[in-house]
Each structure stands twice: as structure tokens, then as C-alpha cells.
Amino acid sequence: MSVKLNEKFLTGFVAPEEVTKISHLTGAAFDVVKSKSGAGSDFLGWVDLPVNYDKEEFARIKAAAEKIKGMCDVFVVIGIGGSYLGARAAIEFCKSPLYNNLAKDTPEIYFAGNTISSSALADVLRLCEGRNVCVNVISKSGTTTEPAVTFRIFRELLEKKYGEEGARERIFVTTDRARGKLKEFSTEKGYETFVVPDDIGGRYSVLTAVGLLPIAVAGIDLDTMMKGAADAREAYSCPCIETNDCLRYAALRNIMYNKGKSIEILVSYEPAVQMFCEWWKQLYGESEGKDNKALYPSSVIFSTDLHSLGQYIQEGLRTMFETVIDFKNSVDTVVIPDDPNNIDGLNFLSDKELHDVNRMAMTGTLFAHNDGGVPNVVIEVDDRDEYNFGYLVYFFEMACAVSGYMLGVNPFDQPGVEAYKKNMYALLGKPGYEDHKAALEARMN
Numbered sequence: 001m002s003v004k005l006n007e008k009f010l011t012g013f014v015a016p017e018e019v020t021k022i023s024h025l026t027g028a029a030f031d032v033v034k035s036k037s038g039a040g041s042d043f044l045g046w047v048d049l050p051v052n053y054d055k056e057e058f059a060r061i062k063a064a065a066e067k068i069k070g071m072c073d074v075f076v077v078i079g080i081g082g083s084y085l086g087a088r089a090a091i092e093f094c095k096s097p098l099y100n101n102l103a104k105d106t107p108e109i110y111f112a113g114n115t116i117s118s119s120a121l122a123d124v125l126r127l128c129e130g131r132n133v134c135v136n137v138i139s140k141s142g143t144t145t146e147p148a149v150t151f152r153i154f155r156e157l158l159e160k161k162y163g164e165e166g167a168r169e170r171i172f173v174t175t176d177r178a179r180g181k182l183k184e185f186s187t188e189k190g191y192e193t194f195v196v197p198d199d200i201g202g203r204y205s206v207l208t209a210v211g212l213l214p215i216a217v218a219g220i221d222l223d224t225m226m227k228g229a230a231d232a233r234e235a236y237s238c239p240c241i242e243t244n245d246c247l248r249y250a251a252l253r254n255i256m257y258n259k260g261k262s263i264e265i266l267v268s269y270e271p272a273v274q275m276f277c278e279w280w281k282q283l284y285g286e287s288e289g290k291d292n293k294a295l296y297p298s299s300v301i302f303s304t305d306l307h308s309l310g311q312y313i314q315e316g317l318r319t320m321f322e323t324v325i326d327f328k329n330s331v332d333t334v335v336i337p338d339d340p341n342n343i344d345g346l347n348f349l350s351d352k353e354l355h356d357v358n359r360m361a362m363t364g365t366l367f368a369h370n371d372g373g374v375p376n377v378v379i380e381v382d383d384r385d386e387y388n389f390g391y392l393v394y395f396f397e398m399a400c401a402v403s404g405y406m407l408g409v410n411p412f413d414q415p416g417v418e419a420y421k422k423n424m425y426a427l428l429g430k431p432g433y434e435d436h437k438a439a440l441e442a443r444m445n
């Protein structure tokens with residue numbers, strides 16, 4: 001098994017018997033997921049997705065990715081929340097955060113439509129100037145403001161540049177199978193479309209066309225990624241708390257929460273994992289943060305953030321625990337050279353691999369944070385690659401569903417996301433929101 005839970009750094013914070021003691025709760029929550037008998041059970045398509053995906057569409061995704069690779073220098077992925085985080089996380093995790101700057105035979109990939117910032121959009125438009133561009137707009141509902149506005153702009157750009165027919169060849173749409181304005185419009189225009197399955201919500205959709213098309217355009221092997229997820233599904237199929245790491249992680253989060261920890265910090269020592277942390281934050285924040293409950297999901301990249309948030313974690317309010325993703329192997333090897341003058345006094349590091357130094361920084365930090373009163377769960381992973389990306393996605397998705405049910409919330413809805421939209425629509429004068437606008441204006445005066 002290439003992903004393994006290490007509970008050594010929980011000593012003194014959580015006793016192994018505490019996990020065993022709540023195994024009836026993890027078991028019951030797991031059963032609710034498996035039997036599809038809980039709240040939001042219409043959205044459990046991700047449970048069997050790694051072995052039960054649409055093979056015909058999978059082949060079409062690969063073919064479209066090849067076409068896109070041959071047709072453009074810049075691939076713009078338009079989407080927000082679950083409609084972009086997974087793809088961006090995968091590309092940075094499996095390739096690099098500097099993917100766009102490194103030499104490659106695949107297009108540069110930029111993400112747009114995940115903000116309403118004019119400057120952010122203008123920058124992507126500048127990057128497209130004089131280059132061949134393809135676009136993938138991803139929106140399950142097809143009506144989300146951020147991607148919809150951005151798609152208007154890119155559609156106009158492509159139609160001006162390539163004409164209606166040329167633009168049609170360069171626009172790829174990922175949306176609902178049959179419903180919604182974007183689906184209707186795509187059918188009318190003749191765009192190639194891919195499906196966000198009915199039974200998979202945005203934040204659980206990275207292994208559907210939502211994530212897979214951009215991931216394939218980046219040249220990442222989809223079969224290996226799906227195999228990782230399928231192996232995780234198999235590994236976490238037993239409701240046994242002693243051996244199922246996914247259930248143990250859900251149990252540990254629950255125990256920590258009940259001991260008064262209100263913040264979980266996901267930690268990695270690899271900058272390439274930063275966007276994976278963003279994906280994880282959405283998964284847990286949107287799934288669990290309801291009814292005035294749940295751990296607040298936060299993240300850091302060490303050792304970078306040891307020089308910013310490290311002080312707080314070591315000595316601030318004792319309300320957090322950390323979940324550390326530890327990669328045993330590094331993708332690259334960098335050796336520290338010897339300096340005959342030893343100007344920095346660091347010759348004790350001469351000829352050592354940087355990755356070994358990074359892992360010693362991790363071990364040192366684990367002890368330091370334990371001594372400072374911060375419990376640490378460690379998730380050991382062999383390699384940072386597509387197989388383990390798929391594996392970790394499944395691990396965190398299943399643990400999230402189980403955790404959500406243990407907490408007593410519906411892990412598959414996001415009613416709170418509507419509150420800002422309602423206000424924004426009213427303030428912008430959307431028809432039908434007149435009374436709400438008046439109420440907000442009265443509050444402003």
C-alpha cells in the first residue's frame with residue numbers, strides 16, 4: 001500500500017482505544033455511505049466511479065485532449081469551485097506549480113472564471129494574445145456567474161479570431177448531461193460536450209470529465225490516476241476500524257473535534273501540493289461546514305510557512321491539529337554541494353540530498369509541534385505521481401463523507417453558498433430581486 005496513516009505523533013493526545021471506542025460510529029457512517037441511505041444519497045456516484053466510469057466518454061476525453069494539444073498553445077479552463085480546483089490540483093501535483101513555465105510538448109494551461117477580478121481576467125487575455133487558444137468551460141449548473149461571464153468574453157474572442165466555425169472547433173463544454181442553459185446553448189452551437197454526472201457534486205468531480213479533460217491536456221496519464229483511485233476504493237472497502245486508514249482518519253478528526261480542536265491544518269512540504277490543499281479545503285469546508293459545526297479546514301506549505309504561520313502553530317491558541325502529507329520519495333534529486341570555505345557553516349549538509357533535509361525538517365517540526373501541544377496525523381505516501389493523486393482523492397473523499405455523516409450533516413449539499421449570490425444579484429439589479437435590493441439598501445444607509 002503506497003498511502004499509509006502514521007499515528008505516532010498523536011501520542012499523548014489520542015489513545016488508540018479512543019478510536020476503537022467510536023468504531024460503531026465510523027462503521028455506521030460508512031454503512032450509510034455504502035447503502036446510500038443518508039442525506040444527499042443522490043450524490044454518491046463518486047463511490048464506485050473509479051471502476052464504474054463511462055468508458056466511451058473516457059476515450060472521447062483522451063481524443064479531445066489530443067486534438068487540443070495539436071491545436072493550441074494556450075488552453076483556458078473556465079470554472080469555479082469544484083469545477084476547477086481538482087484539475088488545477090492534479091496538474092500542479094503531478095507536474096509542477098511551474099508547469100506553464102517549464103519546457104513541454106503540451107499547451108500552457110490557465111484557469112479563469114474562478115474570480116470576478118478584472119485584472120485576473122485581463123492577465124489571462126493578455127497571455128492569449130497572438131497565440132492559438134482553446135477553451136474548456138466547466139459548469140454543472142451552467143448558470144454560475146463567474147464562469148458564465150468569463151465564457152462570454154472568451155467566446156467573443158474566439159469567434160472574432162477564428163470565426164463561428166473555427167470557434168466551434170476550439171470550444172469544449174463540460175456540463176449537465178441534458179439540463180441547463182449551457183447544455184442547450186452548446187447543442188445549438190454544436191460544441192463538443194462532456195458530462196458532469198447527475199450523481200456527482202462539483203467537489204467530488206475531479207475524476208469525471210470535469211477534471212480529466214484538463215488533466216489529460218497536461219499530458220498526465222488518466223489510466224494510472226484511475227487505477228490509483230480504484231486501488232483506494234478496494235483498500236477502503238472494509239468497515240474494520242483497525243485496518244481501514246480512511247475510517248481511522250475520519251475517527252481521529254471526530255475525536256479531535258470533540259476534544260475542542262476547531263481547526264485542521266493540512267500540511268505538505270512540497271509546494272506542488274498547495275493546490276491539492278485548496279481542493280481539500282473546498283471538499284471539507286463545503287461538505288461539513290453546516291449547522292454551526294465542523295472543523296475549519298486550513299493549510300500550509302512547510303518549510304515556507306514555518307517562517308510565517310509556524311510561530312502561531314508552535315505557540316498560539318491551542319485549537320488546531322495538523323494532518324501532514326509525507327512523500328517518502330522526491331520526483332527530483334538535488335544534491336547540496338560542498339563549500340571548501342564553509343562560509344555558511346553548513347558543510348555538515350555537504351553531499352546530502354535536499355529531499356532528505358526536507359524530511360528531517362518535517363520530523364523536527366512534528367516533534368516541535370507535538371511539544372507545543374499540537375497533535376499530528378501523518379499520511380505517508382510513496383511518490384508524488386498520478387497514481388497517488390487518484391489514491392489520495394479517493395481517500396479524502398470517502399473520509400469526508402464518513403466524517404460528515406458522523407458530524408450529523410449532509411456532506412453533499414452547499415446551501416450556504418447561495419447567500420452571497422442572492423445579495424450580489426439584488427445589488428446588481430437582477431430582475432425578481434427588487435425587494436431584496438431595497439432591504440439591503442436600507443441596511444447600508
Ligand code: PA5
Binds near residue numbers: 083141142147201204
Ligand atoms: O462543489 C460544488 O458543488 C461547487 O463548488 C460547484 O462546483 C461550484 O459552485 C460551481 O458550480 P457549477 O459547476 O454549477 O458552475
